[in-house]
Amino acid sequence: TDLKKHIKKDKKKKRVATTSLAGCFGCHMSMLDIDLGLFDLVDIVEFDKSPLTDFKKFDERCDIGLIEGGCCNTDNIEVLRKFRKHCDILISVGECAIWGGVPAIRNTLPLEDCLKEAYLDSLTSEENETVIPNHEDIPKILDKVYCNHEVVKIDYHIPGCPPNANHIWNVVKNILFEEDYSITYPEFKYD
Ligand code: SF4
Numbered sequence: 001t002d003l004k005k006h007i008k009k010d011k012k013k014k015r016v017a018t019t020s021l022a023g024c025f026g027c028h029m030s031m032l033d034i035d036l037g038l039f040d041l042v043d044i045v046e047f048d049k050s051p052l053t054d055f056k057k058f059d060e061r062c063d064i065g066l067i068e069g070g071c072c073n074t075d076n077i078e079v080l081r082k083f084r085k086h087c088d089i090l091i092s093v094g095e096c097a098i099w100g101g102v103p104a105i106r107n108t109l110p111l112e113d114c115l116k117e118a119y120l121d122s123l124t125s126e127e128n129e130t131v132i133p134n135h136e137d138i139p140k141i142l143d144k145v146y147c148n149h150e151v152v153k154i155d156y157h158i159p160g161c162p163p164n165a166n167h168i169w170n171v172v173k174n175i176l177f178e179e180d181y182s183i184t185y186p187e188f189k190y191d
Contacts, residue, residue, distance in 0.1 A: 014044065014046075014063040014064070014176045015045070015047075015061070016045045016047055016048065016050070016063065016065075016066065016172070017049045017050055017058065017065045017066070017083065017087060018047070018049075018051065018052060018065070018066040018067075018068070019049070019050065019051070019065070019067055019068065019079055019083060020069050021067065021068065021076040021079060021080060021096075021097070022069040022071060022072035022100075022101075023068040023070075023094065023096045023097070024069075024102075025051075026094070026161070027068035027069075027097075027162040029162065030160075030162035030164065030165045030168065031066070031165060031169075032052075032165070033164075033165035034166060034169060037165075037169070044173075044176075044177075045172075045176070049086075058082070061086055061087075061088070062087045063087070063088050063176060064088070064089045064090075064172060065083040065086070065089070065090045065091065066091050066093050066172075067080065067083060067148055067154075068097055069097055069101075069103075070099075070101065070103065070104065070145050071145065071146040071147075072103050072142055073139040073140060073141050073142055074139045074140045074142070075139035076139070077142070080151055080152055081152060084152040090152065090153070090154050090156075091156045091157070091158060091171070091172075091175075092154050092156070092158070093158045093162075093168060094158070094160060094161055094163055095159065096161075097157075098147060098149075098157050099147045100145040101161065103145045104144075104147075107145055111141065111143055116132075119132045119133065120132065156175065167183060170183075
């Protein structure tokens with residue numbers, strides 16, 4: 001196949017890590033949406049830390065890190081900084097990673113109001129509920145949702161909600177193997 005020619009050019013497989021921060025996993029579902037193309041993909045790349053492998057820690061340094069979602073809590077910041085440290089190239093995948101997306105709607109309101117509405121005044125809150133969850137094991141919520149390039153240097157952005165699967169992997173192949181590609185209008189989901 002077209003993908004397999006890369007193996008002959010560059011014997012060593014490229015290493016890819018992925019993570020989901022404040023996202024809905026839709027971008028990861030899209031990554032899997034190349035169906036049987038995944039068999040070709042694993043001929044040229046191998047996955048390191050990722051929900052796709054369930055590896056919790058980095059095994060080796062990675063060529064590319066794909067980040068879904070932005071940063072809404074201290075854990076997101078920590079994971080993003082680890083990705084920056086362990087990946088040569090970091091890519092924000094999807095609108096949540098690029099500008100905050102749906103979670104960033106809360107940026108239009110004071111944090112206290114959001115927490116009150118979510119935990120004390122919501123339809124499912126217990127009557128007379130007075131406690132907003134707060135424990136040392138729970139990551140601390142940030143004052144607002146930050147997009148990834150506000151926290152670390154991001155090398156590339158792939159827009160879309162979610163971006164088209166072929167589009168994601170075409171970008172990755174282009175960066176890793178300098179393979180030319182064109183983007184057609186239907187690959188974007190802005191409307
Ligand atoms: Fe989900 Fe869309 Fe955000 Fe991707 S960009 S994590 S699909 S809401």
